[in-house]
Amino acid sequence: MAEATLQSQTRADEAFDCIQTAIVKGELAPGEKIGEVELCSRFNLTRGPLREALGRLESRGLLVRRPHAGVKVVSVSASELLELYRIREVMEGLAARQAAERMTDEEIAELQATLDSHERMIEEAQGQAYYQAEGDYDFHHRIATGSRNTKLAQMLLGDLYYMVRMYRYRLSTSAGRPHMALGEHRRIVEAIAQRDGELAEFLMKRHIHAARKNIEKKIEEGVLTI
Amino acid sequence: MAEATLQSQTRADEAFDCIQTAIVKGELAPGEKIGEVELCSRFNLTRGPLREALGRLESRGLLVRRPHAGVKVVSVSASELLELYRIREVMEGLAARQAAERMTDEEIAELQATLDSHERMIEEAQGQAYYQAEGDYDFHHRIATGSRNTKLAQMLLGDLYYMVRMYRYRLSTSAGRPHMALGEHRRIVEAIAQRDGELAEFLMKRHIHAARKNIEKKIEEGVLTI
DNA sequence: AAGGGCTACTTTGTTGACAATACATGCGCT
DNA sequence: AGCGCATGTATTGTCAACAAAGTAGCCCTT
Numbered sequence: 001m002a003e004a005t006l007q008s009q010t011r012a013d014e015a016f017d018c019i020q021t022a023i024v025k026g027e028l029a030p031g032e033k034i035g036e037v038e039l040c041s042r043f044n045l046t047r048g049p050l051r052e053a054l055g056r057l058e059s060r061g062l063l064v065r066r067p068h069a070g071v072k073v074v075s076v077s078a079s080e081l082l083e084l085y086r087i088r089e090v091m092e093g094l095a096a097r098q099a100a101e102r103m104t105d106e107e108i109a110e111l112q113a114t115l116d117s118h119e120r121m122i123e124e125a126q127g128q129a130y131y132q133a134e135g136d137y138d139f140h141h142r143i144a145t146g147s148r149n150t151k152l153a154q155m156l157l158g159d160l161y162y163m164v165r166m167y168r169y170r171l172s173t174s175a176g177r178p179h180m181a182l183g184e185h186r187r188i189v190e191a192i193a194q195r196d197g198e199l200a201e202f203l204m205k206r207h208i209h210a211a212r213k214n215i216e217k218k219i220e221e222g223v224l225t226i
Numbered sequence: 227m228a229e230a231t232l233q234s235q236t237r238a239d240e241a242f243d244c245i246q247t248a249i250v251k252g253e254l255a256p257g258e259k260i261g262e263v264e265l266c267s268r269f270n271l272t273r274g275p276l277r278e279a280l281g282r283l284e285s286r287g288l289l290v291r292r293p294h295a296g297v298k299v300v301s302v303s304a305s306e307l308l309e310l311y312r313i314r315e316v317m318e319g320l321a322a323r324q325a326a327e328r329m330t331d332e333e334i335a336e337l338q339a340t341l342d343s344h345e346r347m348i349e350e351a352q353g354q355a356y357y358q359a360e361g362d363y364d365f366h367h368r369i370a371t372g373s374r375n376t377k378l379a380q381m382l383l384g385d386l387y388y389m390v391r392m393y394r395y396r397l398s399t400s401a402g403r404p405h406m407a408l409g410e411h412r413r414i415v416e417a418i419a420q421r422d423g424e425l426a427e428f429l430m431k432r433h434i435h436a437a438r439k440n441i442e443k444k445i446e447e448g449v450l451t452i
Numbered sequence: 453a454a455g456g457g458c459t460a461c462t463t464t465g466t467t468g469a470c471a472a473t474a475c476a477t478g479c480g481c482t
Numbered sequence: 483a484g485c486g487c488a489t490g491t492a493t494t495g496t497c498a499a500c501a502a503a504g505t506a507g508c509c510c511t512t
């Protein structure tokens with residue numbers, strides 16, 4: 001039961017974090033109907049802050065609420081997951097373009113170092129899909145931040161990634177092609193280092209397009225049942 | 227003082243709507259620090275539901291909250307407004323593409339009818355920027371919905387448009403080029419009617435790009451001071 | 453026996469009071 | 483006289499009790 005690690009903020013923030021990670025990690029299954037009192041006892045808080053957190057989570061689309069009828073975790077269908085990747089394609093394409101224009105040299109160096117560490121992780125723990133997924137998240141996270149586009153980063157990091165990660169945890173997918181993904185990441189960083197925004201956008205779009213096709217294929221093969 | 231017109235939902239929803247429209251209409255100025263009790267008396271509700279609504283609004287980026295220090299309406303700088311349009315470019319481009327692939331014939335007919343009505347409005351109330359802005363919103367709203375991409379529509383209608391409209395109300399800008407915008411709208415609908423998703427995406431991106439350039443120019447001219 | 457309506461219960465929505473924290477004002481010190 | 487500290491106030495965060503709405507189970511009716 002994930003307790004709040006950092007209680008620096010307010011009680012409602014704590015609740016928000018707890019429930020969000022619980023949803024992402026799959027501890028709260030999609031479609032599961034959850035009662036407020038149950039959540040309260042589970043995360044050691046009262047209904048006031050909880051309800052505030054539920055409001056935030058609802059507006060982020062992680063759970064749906066029917067008045068007087070309770071709240072249940074959102075269940076994303078396979079087609080909706082693919083739609084999510086369509087959105088990522090265009091938004092992260094833009095992020096890559098703007099990152100190429102605006103990242104500092106230090107940030108780019110850090111980004112390259114990140115990739116090196118990912119490469120080591122892949123070689124060491126070969127097949128360990130989990131770490132690859134985490135590394136992938138780190139990569140995209142840095143580019144979103146590097147775009148210096150506040151709202152864009154907010155939408156990517158605050159909305160989309162949580163929904164995508166929700167499925168990563170549950171299916172531990174998106175791996176399977178670690179080396180290929182790493183190569184694509186390297187080329188994107190190269191384009192960013194050369195300040196070629198147009199190329200960075202193109203490569204990022206193609207990268208996510210490939211990831212989407214990969215998921216599409218797995219769904220057709222019946223590996224992913226959602 | 228905008229009272230809740232439809233009280234079918236819950237009290238917190240009511241609060242959410244009230245405050246959101248108040249922000250969008252400029253009744254609550256950006257950067258303005260607002261106390262919870264003041265809001266309560268203003269909208270006739272208690273602090274419980276209010277705080278829930280504030281949480282939702284914060285997570286949507288319409289206001290910022292510092293623990294124990296109160297909440298203030300978000301103030302978007304000129305550069306951030308332009309960044310918003312960059313995001314719209316790619317997201318609405320995608321929406322147009324998917325709308326071309328998925329809208330029903332009826333929806334397309336309605337869309338065309340909408341444009342006809344806009345044309346009449348422009349001719350009648352020439353220079354009345356307000357109606358043009360509303361018509362523009364209607365057009366983009368229909369395409370976002372027509373994309374059949376739930377999350378995309380949610381992000382456009384629930385996040386971006388409110389922030390953009392916030393400035394439309396305050397500056398009554400985005401007009402100035404009503405006929406040109408209408409022509410661009412017509413071409414986009416044509417592409418959609420022909421089920422040419424690629425063209426629809428291209429035209430939509432160019433349309434919003436032009437709108438952004440228009441705002442950029444006005445800012446340089448000093449017409450828009452933000 | 454099956455369907456509809458009613459009643460009781462559970463769960464959510466709301467309220468008002470209580471506790472904790474930040475901001476401001478005024479005092480003392482340098 | 484200016485700066486820093488301490489206290490007081492106002493505002494936010496939290497809590498527990500109350501009211502309303504939905505759900506489920508039971509009985510009655512057809």
